[in-house]
Structure formats: structure tokens, C-alpha cells
Amino acid sequence: MSLDKLKLSKPLVAAMTEAGFLTPKEIQLKTMSRILGGQDVIAVGPEGSGKTTTYVLATLMKLKYAFEEAPRALILVPDAEHVDHVLEQFKLLNRNNTFRILGIDSRGAVDTQMNEITDGCDIIVAVPDRARALYLKLALNTNKIQLFIVDNAELIVKKGLQLPVVELANSAYKAQHVVFTELIHEKLNLMISPFMKDSTTTIEVDEIGEKQAEVYQQMLYQVPNFRTKLNLLTLLMNDMEFFDKVVVFVNTRLTAQTVYKNFNHTNEEEFTIYRSLFFDDKGYDDIEDFKANPKSRVLIVANENLEDLDIQGIPFIIHLELPEQKETLIQRIVKQGDEEVVAITFSTDIELIEVKKIEQAIGQRMDVMELPEDLKIVDAASKPKKKKTEEDEDASERGAAFHEKKASNLKNYNYSAGTKAKMTYKNKKGLS
Structure with a gap:
């Protein structure tokens, strides 16, 4: 498919060809006409799908060459x-430097930067906090902006x-x-x-790469926060009975301690920690000892300063947190x-971008x-509920205001995840 489908000017087509862009990307085909037509657009696509090139081309197409005192596009x-x-x-793509383009950041x-804006520019590419600071200092005039990206x-x-x-x-x-954006979520x-x-x-392009390797069964739980x-x-x-041997990965040893303390330790060997920060916590320095002990069911492991760990033979891998490098998770699955x-990943909205990668x-x-x-479901902004004491009851009788917090943040969902995982796993194992 040729670049003519994008209905670009001849100079832009020439610039694209010279830069090695010979065919349009899907996201460009789906969004360009809408952006050039003046619509507000939300474009969703993975890294490498051509999002940046799309709005660079659209900006160069939409702006007129005439000189203006204030910027006409803010990115x-x-x-x-x-x-x-x-x-x-x-x-x-801005051949012959037709437009004056200025970059603004904390460097x-x-x-x-105030002087540079005052000297005149057509397009500003900026980080939000520095752009806002310049706006509040009256250096950045937004009255002439035609395209806000x-x-x-x-x-x-x-x-x-x-x-x-x-x-x-x-x-x-x-x-x-x-x-x-690469994804849309509530925040x-x-x-x-x-x-x-x-x-x-809203236009979404869902380009998935070619399958690189066989991986274990992947399950994803999307939750609002760490709590x-x-x-x-x-x-x-x-x-x-189902989760009989599990490794739970987190990012830091301190988080590992938090997860470990969160369990109700009726059996001190059941929940364990790998190379604990504190000597009095039940744990292992060698994962083979965990594998060999039938009383130990869950091992919490921190990615922090972690060398290669042999997790073969453990039927459940849980990533409670997404590691900083995606390769860390990939090599385990x-x-x-x-x-x-069965590999299970927990993700908040903010972490979903790493899941996509x-x-x-x-x-x-x-x-x-x-x-x-x-x-x-825990509301991250909520505080622990205060229990009523006898003094509270007395105060209530005297007319003092005491209100129990509403449980409006608790949501109900269909509990089929555990059953689905178990049936899938049992079917693969050939169990009845």
C-alpha cells in the first residue's frame, strides 16, 4: 500500500520516502484523515506501531506556513x-526547516526557555510540568494553539x-x-x-508480534492496587490442595517481608521467604531445600540482586509485581x-503497560x-476503619457524630478464576 493513501502533501511524501517509510502503518491509515479533519482522537497502539510519526505528519500537514507570534502546536x-x-x-520530516520547533524539558x-519561546516558535515539544511552569510565568501563550497532542x-x-x-x-x-497511548485504563x-x-x-490498533517461544499457560489478574x-x-x-507448591516473585526484599508478614502463619513452614532480611523469619537460602520440604508450600522471592534461580519442578509461578526488565519475567515463563x-501475573492499571510489552x-x-x-477490593485512599469503643458509644448517646464508613468501595465479581485455573491445569495433567 502506497503513502498516497494518507493524502499527504508532495514534500511530506518525498520526506517519508527519503526517510525509508515506504508504506503507511495501520494506525496512520486509521487516524490521519480524522486528525486532519479536526476531530478529537484517542489513538491506542503498541510501541513501534507508528504513533509518533503519525502526529508529526499530521502536525506538519495541519499548520500553515505563515509566521505567528505564539506557538500553534503543543506536544x-x-x-x-x-x-x-x-x-x-x-x-x-520537516524538510527545509519550514517550521520552528522547540524542545522544552528540565535540562x-x-x-x-522563556526567551526562546518569546523569540518565536511554531511547535513546542515539552514535558508537562516544565510547560506548565512556563505557562504560569506567562511565557507560554496557549491562545493560538490549534493542535494539542x-x-x-x-x-x-x-x-x-x-x-x-x-x-x-x-x-x-x-x-x-x-x-x-499504548493502553487505556481508569486513571x-x-x-x-x-x-x-x-x-x-477512539481508534485502537492491536499489533501482536510473532510468537517467539513456547511459554507456560499465562493468567492475568487486574487489580486496583497493591493492598x-x-x-x-x-x-x-x-x-x-490446588496451590500445593508456589513461588511468588516481588521486586524488593522489603516487599518480600511485607508479603510474608501478611499471611496468617498457622504453620511456620508453610509460608517461607527466600534469603530473608531477618534471621527469625522462616526461609531458605537454597531453593532446592524448599522443593524438597513437603511442608513448605509458598516461597516468596525478591528480584532484588537475584541471580539465576532454578524454579523447574514448581507448578505455580506468581508475579505479584512486574519486574523492572521484562526479560526477567519472560525467561521464567x-x-x-x-x-x-501455570504462570500468574498480578497487575495494576499502571503496570499494564509492562504487561503489554x-x-x-x-x-x-x-x-x-x-x-x-x-x-x-481496597480503596487506596481509604483509612482503616475505626472500631467503636465504649467511649464512642457514650459520645454517640450524648449526640456526638460517629459514622461508620460505607463499604461502597467493595465490589463483587464472579468467582470463576480459581475453578478455571484448576480445571485447565487438571486437564493438562490428565487428572479427573
Whole structure:
């Protein structure tokens, strides 16, 4: 398919061809006409799907060559590294330097950046917090912005930069708003909903890579926060007959201690920790000792400073946290011979981006499991409920206000995950 499908100008087609882009990407085919037509768009696609090139081309197409005193396009990205990447894309496609493009991040002095904006620019590529600082200093004029773009929106949310994005977007109220992201989740929706129009079009491109290797059965539980992860882990581990030998991976030794202490240790050998921080905790320095002890059922392992660990022969691998490097998880789930293993991953919204990268790398999706019906969903903002004392009762009788917190944050889900996992596993094992 030729680049003519994108309906670009001849200079842009020439620039694309010279840069080695000979055929359009799917995300470009699906979004370009809508962006050029002035629609608000949310474009969802994996890394490498062509999102950056899409909005660079759209920006160069939409802006007129005429000089303006204030910038006409503002592109927000998560960090300085992304600023450099976007500037490189513009340099590649902005032939003859038709537009004045400025990069803004924390590496430059605020006063210098104020002067650079005042000197005149057409397109600004910036990190949200620095752009907001310049806006508050009246250096960044958003009144002329025609195109407001948020790239890698999921990473911006992960970095906690939602407030400056919303403030800047609302200030550019005349602009067309376009959001590019690798995935959509609740926190991201909360960020973009204040400025995206009701008529916004969402376009999703789901490109999965080729299957690289055979992996164990993959299951994914999506939960709101770490405290709910602990509740879910405890609930699953209550099925002692099914989860008879389990390794639970977390990122740090301190987190491993937290998980270990969370269990109700009726049998001190049942829940153990690998190379514990504290000598009085029941644990192992050699995983082979854990494998050999039938009384030890769950071993909690920290990825921190962890060398290669032989987990063969253990039927359940649980990643309570996503490791910093996706390769760490992938090497654990690659199938070894005919061994049957169930690999379970717990993920919050923020961690879903890492899940997507893992899925891209292995070339297949994880099975998303339904949360157990009796799982307690913890509201991260809530505080532990205060128990009534006799003094509280007396105060209540005297008219003092005492209100029990509502359980409105608790949600009910269909408990089929454990059953599904067990049946699948038993079928593979040939058990009745």
C-alpha cells in the first residue's frame, strides 16, 4: 500500500520516502484523515506501531506556513528522552526547516526557555510540568494553539503528571486534542476526560508480534492496587490442595517481608521467604531445600540482586509485581520440556503497560481472569476503619457524630478464576 493513501502533501511524501517509510502503518491509515479533519482522537497502539510519526505528519500537514507570534502546536511527552525522540522525527520530516520547533524539558534553564519561546516558535515539544511552569510565568501563550497532542499518555499518568496536562489542555480550549497511548485504563481516562470532547473518536490498533517461544499457560489478574493484590494472593493461597507448591516473585526484599508478614502463619513452614532480611523469619537460602520440604508450600522471592534461580519442578509461578526488565519475567515463563506450569501475573492499571510489552515480546496474550467474588477490593485512599469503643458509644448517646464508613468501595465479581485455573491445569495433567 502506497503513502498516497494518507493524502499527504508532495514534500511530506518525498520526506517519508527519503526517510525509508515506504508504506503507511495501520494506525496512520486509521487516524490521519480524522486528525486532519479536526476531530478529537484517542489513538491506542503498541510501541513501534507508528504513533509518533503519525502526529508529526499530521502536525506538519495541519499548520500553515505563515509566521505567528505564539506557538500553534503543543506536544506533551513524559520525559526529556521522549522530547529528543520527537524532535528527531520532526527533523527527519520537516524538510527545509519550514517550521520552528522547540524542545522544552528540565535540562534547560527556565529563563532561557522563556526567551526562546518569546523569540518565536511554531511547535513546542515539552514535558508537562516544565510547560506548565512556563505557562504560569506567562511565557507560554496557549491562545493560538490549534493542535494539542499528548503522547505516551500512559507514561505521563505513571509519572503523576496529570495535573499540568489537564491545566494546559483546558487553557488551549480552542485547540483540537489528540491523545496517543499504548493502553487505556481508569486513571488515564480520569486525566483526559476534562478536555476531550464527547464526540472523541477512539481508534485502537492491536499489533501482536510473532510468537517467539513456547511459554507456560499465562493468567492475568487486574487489580486496583497493591493492598488488593495481597488480599487476592491470600485468597488464592487458601486453596491448599490446588496451590500445593508456589513461588511468588516481588521486586524488593522489603516487599518480600511485607508479603510474608501478611499471611496468617498457622504453620511456620508453610509460608517461607527466600534469603530473608531477618534471621527469625522462616526461609531458605537454597531453593532446592524448599522443593524438597513437603511442608513448605509458598516461597516468596525478591528480584532484588537475584541471580539465576532454578524454579523447574514448581507448578505455580506468581508475579505479584512486574519486574523492572521484562526479560526477567519472560525467561521464567518459557516452557521447559513437557513440564506443566501455570504462570500468574498480578497487575495494576499502571503496570499494564509492562504487561503489554511482555505480550508483544512473547507474541501472545495473557488470559484475563475474573476476580474472585469474595475478594475484598481496597480503596487506596481509604483509612482503616475505626472500631467503636465504649467511649464512642457514650459520645454517640450524648449526640456526638460517629459514622461508620460505607463499604461502597467493595465490589463483587464472579468467582470463576480459581475453578478455571484448576480445571485447565487438571486437564493438562490428565487428572479427573
